[in-house]
Amino acid sequence: MTKRRRVVVLVHADLVPPDSVEGVDLAAVEWKTEYDVVMGLRQLGHDVLAVGVRDDLLVIRKVVDDWKPHIAFNLLEEFSGVAIYDQNVVSYLELSGVPYTGCNPRGLMLARDKPLAKKILHYHRIAIPEFITVPVGRSVKRPKELSFPLFVKSVSEEASRGISQASIVDDDNKLQERVAFIHERVGTGALIERYIDGRELYVGVLGNRRVQIFPVWELDLSKMPDEARRIATERVKWSRAYQTKYGIRSGEAQGLPEGATEKIKEIARRTYSILGLSGYARIDLRLDPAGELYVLEANPNPQIAKSEDFADSAERAGLSYEALLQRILGLGLRWHPPVIPTTRTVSMPSRVGE
Numbered sequence: 001m002t003k004r005r006r007v008v009v010l011v012h013a014d015l016v017p018p019d020s021v022e023g024v025d026l027a028a029v030e031w032k033t034e035y036d037v038v039m040g041l042r043q044l045g046h047d048v049l050a051v052g053v054r055d056d057l058l059v060i061r062k063v064v065d066d067w068k069p070h071i072a073f074n075l076l077e078e079f080s081g082v083a084i085y086d087q088n089v090v091s092y093l094e095l096s097g098v099p100y101t102g103c104n105p106r107g108l109m110l111a112r113d114k115p116l117a118k119k120i121l122h123y124h125r126i127a128i129p130e131f132i133t134v135p136v137g138r139s140v141k142r143p144k145e146l147s148f149p150l151f152v153k154s155v156s157e158e159a160s161r162g163i164s165q166a167s168i169v170d171d172d173n174k175l176q177e178r179v180a181f182i183h184e185r186v187g188t189g190a191l192i193e194r195y196i197d198g199r200e201l202y203v204g205v206l207g208n209r210r211v212q213i214f215p216v217w218e219l220d221l222s223k224m225p226d227e228a229r230r231i232a233t234e235r236v237k238w239s240r241a242y243q244t245k246y247g248i249r250s251g252e253a254q255g256l257p258e259g260a261t262e263k264i265k266e267i268a269r270r271t272y273s274i275l276g277l278s279g280y281a282r283i284d285l286r287l288d289p290a291g292e293l294y295v296l297e298a299n300p301n302p303q304i305a306k307s308e309d310f311a312d313s314a315e316r317a318g319l320s321y322e323a324l325l326q327r328i329l330g331l332g333l334r335w336h337p338p339v340i341p342t343t344r345t346v347s348m349p350s351r352v353g354e
Contacts, residue, residue, distance in 0.1 A: 002326060008046045008062065008069040009038055010089070011074050013052035027240070033305040034075055040306075040325045041073065054101045055080035057092055064098055071099040071332050074301065077158060084112045084156050086301075094337060101332035102279040103300035110275045111298045113189055114155050115268075115277055124274050126267060127294045129286075131193035140176055146194065151231070152178040155189040158235045158299065162186040168195055168229045198288035200232060201253060203268035204302075204313045206324075208278045208331055213265045214313040218254040223247035251307050252316055257291050263295060273299055279331055282310055304328075 011017075017035035018024075027031055027107040034050065041048045051063050052074060053176050063069070079128035093100045103111070110117050114226055115133045122128055133155055142150075148170045149183070149209035156160050162182055169175045175192070200221065204214035221230040224246045256264075268283040275298055282302040283318040286294045302310050306321050314324045 002046075003331065004045050004047065005070040006067060007035065007041050007071055007329070008047070008063050008067065009041070009048060009050045009073045012076065012078070013054040014349075015075075016050050016052040033303060036306045037071055037073060037304065037325065038088060040322050041329075043320050044326055046329075052087070054077070055088070059080040060089070060092065061096070062094060065292050069098070071101065071329060071330070073332075074100050083158060084109075085112055087112065099333050099335065101328050103281065104278045104335065104337065106274070107262075107275055108300055111277065111281070111300050112156055112158075114297055117298060121271060121295055122273060124270070124272070125179045126271060127153055127292065129193040129294055129296070130195050131191060132190055133191055134179050134183075135189045136187070140172075140179050140192070142172065142192070144176065146192070149195040149229075150175060151193050151195040151281070152189050153193075154182055154186045155186060155191045157186055160232050160234045163231065163232075164233045164235070165228060167233070168231065169326070174216075174298060182290075195229070196229070196286040196288055196294050198286045199253070200230065200252070200346065201264060201285045201287055203264060203278070203308050204282045204310045205268055205272045205277070205283060206280045206314070206327060206331070208335055211269060211272060212317065213269055214263055214317045216256065216264050217309050217313045218253035219247060219248070219250045219309075221246075245346050250312070252313070256287070260287065260291070260293075267293060267295060271295055276334055280304075280310070280328060 011034045014030040015034050017031045017038055021035065029083065035167065038046050038048050038050050049063065049067060051059060074090065076086050076089055077083065079089050087105045090108060091105040092244060094105065110120065111293050115131065118128045118131060130146055132143065132146060146173050149168050152167050152169060154174065166178060169178050179190040182188065200219040202217040206212045221233055224230060236248055264285060267285065272281055277298065277300050281298055281300045283298050284296040286296055312322055313323060319327065
């Protein structure tokens with residue numbers, strides 16, 4: 001029997017789900033994930049309070065003092081409009097002694113900084129596409145060994161923000177234009193990496209130090225127009241009309257080369273461990289026509305709405321949606337930050353003559 005807990009669900013201020021959804025098309029609302037999590041936790045018998053957070057940590061402090069939750073279910077992906085600030089909210093919870101779900105602050109910091117994560121993975125001999133970065137205000141200086149086609153995206157934004165068919169460029173003029181777009185429209189530095197043609201694969205990972213690897217999932221883009229690059233653009237991810245028009249769907253990967261499934265899962269496990277992730281994450285990979293695997297990025301605290309990739313792959317692994325939420329809660333309650341020994345103070349000898 002599940003032990004009843006007081007769970008505060010931290011959501012973005014404009015995504016607090018309503019008490020009643022009568023007459024609402026849940027498939028079309030922006031707060032579907034928040035609603036699914038709140039309702040799933042209530043069905044498990046927990047006391048649940050959804051709290052909207054924008055740019056004030058005192059909102060969290062007040063609910064902690066007044067309601068004394070056992071745990072915070074963290075659905076925040078930014079703070080004060082900045083994606084990489086979500087790690088600071090988790091740090092605040094940790095410093096306040098409040099257990100939380102999802103990834104720890106250090107794992108969030110490493111994974112959200114995509115160039116840094118790539119450097120760390122490369123050091124550990126995890127294959128990644130070759131890349132460079134261009135900070136805001138800098139011009140592109142493409143090294144000759146970084147050949148076209150190239151994929152241009154934000155160094156930190158998630159959910160395919162700023163990604164379209166124009167993100168794949170084939171010459172220096174288009175490269176300059178797309179970097180300027182990322183700088184001006186997205187507002188972050190640009191990540192330029194070698195475009196890997198092939199199959200788009202996702203692997204869900206659940207756990208802290210001991211993890212469960214979910215079945216390999218694939219975003220099927222095979223019915224897109226012949227001239228289109230097979231990439232997960234904003235429209236591919238979020239436009240239901242576009243998905244329906246081109247038969248875009250995701251499901252368990254079929255027909256993988258012999259031995260590929262085990263290799264993909266091991267790469268996902270190593271990536272999760274190397275970046276110090278905890279709670280749950282999705283590792284995104286590409287399998288090229290030659291059978292080579294490349295890690296594109298790691299996504300801590302991925303989308304966990306019902307009928308989305310992570311929840312569907314968990315169900316394929318034998319976890320119902322409610323069981324998945326309960327496992328995530330349990331992992332959060334059991335997580336303890338690693339203890340780093342303090343450095344012993346050593347007295348320095350006085351200089352001669354002192």
